[in-house]
Amino acid sequence: MSSQEHYGSRLPYKFLIGVVTLVIFFLEAPLIILVIQSFTAESYLSFPPPSYGIRWYKEVLTSEDWLNSISLSLTIAAIVTPLSLVLGTMAAFALDRGPKKLKNGLQTIMIAPMVLPHIVLGLGLFKMALQLDIDDSMLAYIPAHLTITIPFVVISVGASLQTFEQSLEEAARSLGANRFWAVWYITLPIIRPALIAGGIFSFIISFDEFIITFFLTTFQRTLPIEMFSTLMYQVKPSIAAVSTLTLAVTAFLTAMLILRGQVTSGDKVIK
Amino acid sequence: MSSVELKSIVKKYGEVTAVASIDLSVESGEFVTLLGPSGCGKTTTLRMVAGFIRPTSGTLSIGDVDMTGVPPHQRTVGLVFQNYALFPHMTVRKNVEFGLKMQKVLTSERGPRVQEALELVQLEALGERMPAELSGGQQQRVALARALVIRPDVLLLDEPFGALDKQLRDHMRVELRELQQKLKISTLFVTHDQDEALSMSDRIVVMSEGKVSQVGKPTEIYEKPQTRFVADFIGRSNILVGKVESKGKTINAEGLILPNKGNVVAGAEGISVMIRPECVEITQSGSKATSTSADVKGKVTASIYLGSIVQYSVQINKGPNLVVTQNNTGSENLKNLTVGDDVDVSFPDSAIYILPG
Known part of the structure; x- marks a missing residue:
């Protein structure tokens, strides 16, 4: 007997997984976008960046x-x-x-x-x-x-x-x-x-x-x-x-x- | 020389008196047990000897030195707790070594002394284990080794077998007593278990409500209790209230006529007579050809099977209800006794004990 059956049918279980994934995505999305943007090679913020590089890290650390x-x-x-x-x-x-x-x-x-x-x-x-x-x-x-x-x-x-x-x-x-x-x-x-x-x-x-x-x-x-x-x-x-x-x-x-x-x-x- | 001596020790918590003026001594090499029900002050007394509780008044000396106000770490007492209190983050060896380290024993000396202590409790092979990896009995031994390694003036044991199952408890009892006698270490032992007290002690101090009820050897405590409390608390007992009759020849104990062997003065009333259940013998009425001298008859009103013994309640004709225990020797006679049976009741004169006071 699998643990999923223990909690009921498979459909609500899948639904739960879906909801949790969505919640995590909305919580973390702004951070993910920010991190991606930080690797832009351009001189302005945009998403997704047209080109990538570590230009801004160099700038910050100098x-x-x-x-x-x-x-x-x-x-x-x-x-x-x-x-x-x-x-x-x-x-x-x-x-x-x-x-x-x-x-x-x-x-x-x-x-x-x-x-x-x-x-x-x-x-x-x-x-x-x-x-x-x-x-x-x-x-x-x-x-x-x-x-x-x-x-x-x-x-x-x-x-x-x-x-x-x-x-x-x-x-x-x-x-x-x-x-x-x-x-x-x-x-x-x-x-x-x-x-x-x-x-x-x-x-x-x-x-x-x-x-x-x-x-x-x-x-x-x-x-x-x-x-x-x-x-x-x-x-x-x-x-x-x-x-x-x-x-x-x-x-x-x-x-x-x-x-x-x-x-x-x-x-x-x-x- | 006494290892521990308490003189008029009192401990009060506000209005509550935990210990009311106790005098107590543990002689060199002696095993003394503080026995009593919970709340009688025995643990408080032990903790005062260890130094965790400061007495309200009185003096306490260890090894003939006044220690009344000395903090625990400046007393050399070996303490074993009910839950062992092993340091969970240290190996067995480090646990045992801790006391030597605190007493600034040289590192080179520590190794052999730890080894010696572990050998004493037969744990030399388990030095590198963590306490959580040991069984209850092994943890108990580590606690003992840790307490003994500092060569204490006195070993204090606070219900050390409380957490062990019965078989292991009986085993550790023998082992601890043997170790204590081998090392001749003065020991103060706290328990509420009378079997432990009777089997291990040189002397027992029975405590009740913060006071000492009786001090004596195990045999004295069991056979000659000085107070009704001790008679009740230690073992099973029948305690009957009687008065002296027939010009001082007999005692009428709730209708049971007993010879006045204790020579209680004629006319005395309200005396307490104790008869231990195991001293009484009962047989099916008329089964014995030669009837016993005491012509006492009764009826079995209850029977409890306890394995090695069977405990009966016997209603004496025109007398009290007696608790009687019989060894289960497998005899048919014993097995045939059931509730409602008429029985002959007999006991030797020596079984009749008059409580003083």
Whole structure:
């Protein structure tokens, strides 16, 4: 007996496949068109392009403006990611191990920046940055990005800690490890998949962040801001090339995340 | 020298008293069991010895050193958990080595000591396995090796056989006791299983509602329970309320007339008399040529077949209902006893035990 028969006749099953294919196509079509357009050899965007080449990639990777903005975005994301992981993990531990009465309230506060309209958050951070005279600098970008990346770490690590068997830490402590080393040698390696997920989320969100950063910059431009301001006065295929590059980075990291998920969920070692 | 000594240990959680003033000692090389129903405070007591719970008052010493406020990692106790708590991301060898690493034992010394510990629990061949690849019994042994490798002052076992099936549990019981005697390691064992307690311990501490009910050797606990709780909790028992009659010669226990061998003062009332079910013998009425001295007759009101034994309820004529167990020796007589049968009931005088107090 085949699995299809199990769910009923073949016709609805085929229909389901068709619907799913259509949905996927509509979701991904804009991206596919963008990627194809980025390989145009012409000086304008068109679909399908009359001829193909890597002309616009060359242009992007030799343009000082693009390289500066890519470098700024990567630098911010590279600083934000470890900070976000450390602070988010510490917060997740505090929520998991701290007084139960405070847990719900504190967790809501921690996660609020994730659901707040970013434009409101951006406005607030903008006023603050002006007051402290740190706008248009790392001192403003990094805390601003952290407010929206930390919740992702708190959620992924927090969920992992909920299923973590605390007697493992107690076993380590009875064997001579203090609280810190028990967490370091036992807890952290076991919740590693959650740490990796939180780290990748932090990186992607920071790298991709536009609205809040837009409030905080004056002369400096992160990659999303550079893309936006380029689009303001011209639509050149270089935008498609940059978008494809960004897409590639994000897709690579997401793929890593998904692959890790598969590896760990199939791993009998991790409970 | 006592390995562990608790003096007037109290643990309160707000208004709730988990442990109410416990005095307890484990002598060097002794196997002591904390036995009691769930919620009696036995696990709380063990966790105080391990250092995870700080007593509200009282003092706790390990190896004659005051450890009351010392954190767990500065005590040398070997702890085995009910769920074993093996580190899932480390091999068996790494699990066992962990304690040595934390205690900063030189790398060159660690190898032989890990090997020694694994040999002790006959797992030397499985050092490179991950815990998830082991059976329950093997995991149990790894947990034991991991606890023993640090040469603890005391071994603490928290219901270590709870997750094993019955046959394996009985096997591990023997193995653990042999190992403990071989190493002469002081051991504090927590269980709610009286069979485990009776078969393994040098001394049993029976706990109830945060207090110690009785401390004694397994035979003392079973044969001479000091409180009604202990008599009820350990094994099956008939506990009858009686009063002394006939100028102190007999005890009338709910209509069952017994000789006053315990020499309870004449006129005493409300005394508790215990008769273990296995000490009572029942035979089909009139089947024995020579009738027993005690002229007690009854009727079988229920019978439960338990394999090696058969448990009967016997309603004594003008007396109490007694639980009686008979060994299943395959005798026809036993098999023929059914509900409604009239039986002769007999038990030796030594089976009559008067609970103190």
